[in-house]
Amino acid sequence: MDLLDSLESFLSTFQRDLSSVSGQISDLQSRSRDMEGRLKSRRVRLSPPLSPELSSRPRSSGRRLQKIEKPLASLISGLTLPPTLVTTILDTDVSELWIPTVADFERRLEALKVRGRVRAARDLGEVAEGLRIVVWPSSPAGR
DSSP: OOOHHHHHHHHHHHHHHHHHHHHHHHHHHHHHHHHHHHHHHHHHSSOOSSGGOOSSSTHHHHHHHHHHHHHHHHHHHHHHOOHHHHHHHHSSSTTTTHHHHHHHHHHHHHHHHTTTHHHHHHHHHHHHHHHHHHHHOOOOSSS
């Protein structure tokens, strides 16, 4: 009878745990649906109107959005290290391919230095420093 009691206890515990996990999954699904709804409403608010009849927003709002997107895209582009650049530096032997890659990397390092007050530039600076050591191992502070 001890074996049956142990099995019953185990199954009872398992059922409680399973019920708890089921409740947590339901909660996560509910939160996910809520987040998805909020994301959709933000997209609707930020997207330009489909036609003047469908929106009361002035026609110039699309142009204002473009005025923000262009500089922001430029800033983000300047504060990134493309995966191809990083892969070339870390995973390939030094070759002719390195010449434009290192030139691009140097340009991006300078952009990070210039934008030192931007938090993303400071955060990326640590990664860039590691790559700089790979490119110029004997130079203590880069070129």
